[in-house]
Every structure is written in C-alpha cells, then in structure tokens.
Amino acid sequence: xxxxxxxxxxxxxxxxxxxxxxxxxxxxxxxxxxxxVCYTDLDVLRGHWPNARFPLVPGHEITGVxxxxxxxxxxxxxxxxxxxxxxxxxxxHCDYCVRGDQILCPWKRFTGIDFDGxxxxxxVLKADFVSPLPDALDPVAAAPLMCAGLTAFxxxxxxxxxxxxxxxxxxxxxxxxxxxxxxxxAMGARVAAVGRSxxxxxxxxxLGAERFVATQDTDPAQALKAWDGGATVILNAAPSxxxxxxxxxxxxxxxxxxxxxxxxxxxxxxxxxxxxxxxHAMGNPSGSPHDARDTLAFSAAHGILPDFTPIGLRDANRxxxxxxxxxSGRRSIITFD
Numbered sequence: 001x002x003x004x005x006x007x008x009x010x011x012x013x014x015x016x017x018x019x020x021x022x023x024x025x026x027x028x029x030x031x032x033x034x035x036x037v038c039y040t041d042l043d044v045l046r047g048h049w050p051n052a053r054f055p056l057v058p059g060h061e062i063t064g065v066x067x068x069x070x071x072x073x074x075x076x077x078x079x080x081x082x083x084x085x086x087x088x089x090x091x092x093h094c095d096y097c098v099r100g101d102q103i104l105c106p107w108k109r110f111t112g113i114d115f116d117g118x119x120x121x122x123x124v125l126k127a128d129f130v131s132p133l134p135d136a137l138d139p140v141a142a143a144p145l146m147c148a149g150l151t152a153f154x155x156x157x158x159x160x161x162x163x164x165x166x167x168x169x170x171x172x173x174x175x176x177x178x179x180x181x182x183x184x185x186a187m188g189a190r191v192a193a194v195g196r197s198x199x200x201x202x203x204x205x206x207l208g209a210e211r212f213v214a215t216q217d218t219d220p221a222q223a224l225k226a227w228d229g230g231a232t233v234i235l236n237a238a239p240s241x242x243x244x245x246x247x248x249x250x251x252x253x254x255x256x257x258x259x260x261x262x263x264x265x266x267x268x269x270x271x272x273x274x275x276x277x278x279x280h281a282m283g284n285p286s287g288s289p290h291d292a293r294d295t296l297a298f299s300a301a302h303g304i305l306p307d308f309t310p311i312g313l314r315d316a317n318r319x320x321x322x323x324x325x326x327x328s329g330r331r332s333i334i335t336f337d
Contacts, residue, residue, distance in 0.1 A: 003120035004316050007055045009047030012317050013119070021124050023070035028127045030082060035118030036061030036144040036308075037319045037332040039174075039239060040086065044113055045320065048264075052113045059118030059334070060086040060111040061147045062125075063139045073127045081133040084118070085146045085292050086110050089126050102129075102288045119316055121336055131292040134300040141305040144175055144331050145295055147286065148306065151260050152180035152237065153295040154287035156187065159233045159256040163188030168213075168224055168231040170194040170247060171238030171261055172204050175306050175331040180235050180260070181207040186302040192227060194220050194247060215246070224250025231255060241265045248281070249273045256280040308333045 001020050004013040023029045041058045043049060062084035066076050076082055088111035090102040097105050111117045111125070131146075133139060161167060167184040171177040172193035184191045185208035193204035194213045201212035213223040224231045230252030236244035241263045248257055248269050257280065259267070273279060287295070299305065308331045311319055319332035 001121035002313060003057050003116075004313055005055050005057055006045055009045065009052070009054065013045075013058075013320075015314055018120075020122050023068055023073070023124050025071045026073060026127055027070040027124050028066050028073060028076060028082075028130065029068040030062070030064040030084065030123050030125055030130070031067040032062060032064040032118055032121060032123055032336050034063050034140040034143040034336070035059040035334045036147065037311075037316060037323065037334065038144070038147050039323060040147070041112065042320055042323050049113055053115065056112065057116035057118075057120050057123075058112040059120070060084070060088075060113075061143045061333075062111070062118035062123065063133055063143045063146070064123070067122065069127070076127065076130065076132065081135075081139060082130040083133050083142065083146045083292065083296065084111060084123070084125050084130045085150055086112070086286050087288065088115060088129050100288055100290050103285055103291075119313060119334060129289055131289060131296060134296055136300040137296065138305060140310065140333055140335055141308060142296070142299070143333050144306050144308065145179075145299055146292065148176040148331070149179050149299060149304075150287045150292050150295045151284060152176050152235070153183050153298060154291045155235050155258045155260045155284035156180065156183055156233065158282065158284055159235070159258045161187050161189055161233055165189040165232045166192070166227060166230070166252070168192045168194055168234045168247065168250065169209075170220075170234065170236045170243050171240075172207070172209065173200050174237055176260060177237035178207055179304065179306060180237055181209055182302075182304050183298070185209075186298070186304065189233075192224065192231065194224075215243070220247040221250035233258065235260060237261045239263055241267050245269055248279070251277070251279050253277040254279070256282060259283045306331055310335045
C-alpha cells in the first residue's frame with residue numbers, strides 16, 4: 001500500500017510502499033476512502049506537537065470501510081462504513097473515560113500524531129474509536145466532519161447554544177468556521193460572521209449569517225455589542241488567539257468565548273468585563289466518540305457537508321504548503337480509489 005511518511009518535523013512527506021498491516025486485539029483495518037488535510041496536520045509536521053511520534057503517517061479526518069477485524073472485535077463488522085477522528089485511544093478506566101469524556105483522558109492518544117493515521121491506503125484503528133458513517137453522507141465530503149465538523153459542532157454545544165442564542169463565528173472563511181456557521185443556523189441561532197475584510201460578507205450570508213463584521217473596518221467587540229446587546233457565544237475558528245481576544249467584550253453578560261482555533265500567543269482578556277459581566281472563556285479539544293456520532297447524525301439530518309477539493313495522496317505536500325501560505329481555499333481531501 002502507498003503511504004505518506006514524515007520522517008521528522010519540518011521535512012516534506014515521502015511516499016513509500018508498505019505491506020498492508022494486520023489489526024491486533026480490539027482493532028480494525030480500515031480501507032481508507034478519504035482523509036482531509038487539516039491545519040493540525042500542518043502544525044504536527046511543523047513540530048508544534050512535541051509528543052508527536054516520528055516517523056509518522058499523518059491524517060485524522062478519515063472515512064473508509066472496515067476491511068478486517070482483529071481478535072475480540074464484534075463491532076464494526078467487515079464492510080461497515082466508518083469515520084475516524086483525531087482521538088484514537090484512551091485508558092478506558094479513568095473517571096473521564098467511564099463517563100464518556102474520553103477526549104479529556106490524561107492518557108489519550110491521537111490518530112496521526114501518536115500512531116499512524118490516514119495519509120495511507122489502509123489504517124489500523126481502535127474499534128471503539130471509530131464511528132458509523134450515516135448512509136446519507138457522501139463518504140468523501142464527510143471526511144472533514146471527523147475533525148473540523150466535530151470541533152465546531154461540539155464547541156457550539158459545549159457553549160450552550162440554543163435557538164435563542166446569538167452566535168458570532170470568527171474565521172468563517174475556513175472549513176471549521178463555515179461549518180460552525182451552518183451548524184449554529186441549523187440549531188436555530190442567529191449568526192454573525194467575523195472576518196478581516198468585507199470580501200467574505202457575501203459568502204457568510206450564503207451560509208446563513210445575518211450580519212458580517214470586517215475587523216479591518218471596525219472594532220469587532222463594538223460591532224458585536226451593538227447586535228442586540230452582544231453575542232451570547234463567540235466561537236473562534238481562526239488560528240489566532242488575538243483575534244478571539246479582540247472580540248471578547250462583544251459578549252453579552254453571561255456569554256461564552258469558545259476557542260476552537262488558537263495560536264501560540266496566550267489570551268489577554270479584560271478582567272473588569274470578565275468579572276462584572278460574568279463572562280466565560282473555554283477551549284474545546286474536538287470531542288469524544290459520542291460527540292462524533294452526534295455530529296455525523298446532525299450533519300446528515302440537516303444536509304451539512306463542507307465544500308472541498310479532491311486530491312491524490314501524492315498531492316499532499318502541495319496542499320500542506322498552500323495551507324501554510326494561507327492559500328488553501330476549500331478543504332483538500334485525499335481520495336483513494
């Protein structure tokens with residue numbers, strides 16, 4: 001099988017042939033249909049994840065079909081369509097795991113970071129960390145739902161989004177931000193999109209946003225405060241912590257800032273507004289297996305899939321470079337015949 005391997009950080013992927021692996025105890029072998037090229041992949045390959053195990057096969061936005069099962073696996077069966085996310089394993093016995101919050105497990109392991117991921121024709125994955133893929137979802141377009149979609153959907157849910165919410169999405173031009181807008185609209189919330197320039201206004205409105213805030217023309221916090229008293233939820237989908245901090249005081253009292261995207265800079269938040277308006281700031285590290293299932297079910301029910309550009313595995317370096325240069329546009333998805 002053909003795989004893309006990163007020998008070490010800050011090196012281009014090499015394309016090599018390997019034997020198809022065999023699944024072990026509690027594992028499944030998945031013949032991969034598609035794997036999204038995620039910004040986290042770029043961060044890993046740049047060396048921003050110090051625990052990444054090199055050499056490695058990156059990729060964690062995976063869809064495919066179970067080709068074989070290992071000992072002890074009763075589900076999923078061979079032939080089942082599944083998706084796999086960045087959370088690939090956990091201890092299964094800590095308090096977080098037993099209550100279904102495996103994403104918070106202190107011993108969690110990540111697909112495409114701690115073990116080989118989806119930039120390959122086949123992958124071995126833990127059977128209880130794959131999700132059934134609804135028949136209503138195209139298996140190629142659904143690949144980014146396993147990370148960008150899961151992160152956006154779960155971020156909105158963790159922040160308490162309801163049909164009475166006013167949700168502001170920072171970075172609505174990227175896949176995570178676009179999906180966040182569409183999910184919030186489908187949840188019944190009113191939505192504002194926040195971007196650098198007005199060039200993204202039309203696209204944001206097509207997604208369902210009722211207003212657009214261009215930060216190069218106006219202060220985002222002031223603009224959001226003028227929106228019926230402020231946003232009840234601000235979801236940051238941009239890889240920039242300062243962008244999130246700049247909008248923070250645009251929250252209504254008791255509002256919540258959710259960091260789905262962030263950068264290396266620590267957030268600097270005004271303490272007076274934080275305390276006097278009882279504001280909240282939280283992070284959202286993707287989600288657990290039950291969150292992935294809910295994301296897929298909600299996406300299928302509302303017909304939510306991202307725009308994407310299909311590429312071959314050998315085009316992965318080019319797609320990653322475009323992402324690094326901020327020129328990637330639609331999500332690139334590696335497809336396999």
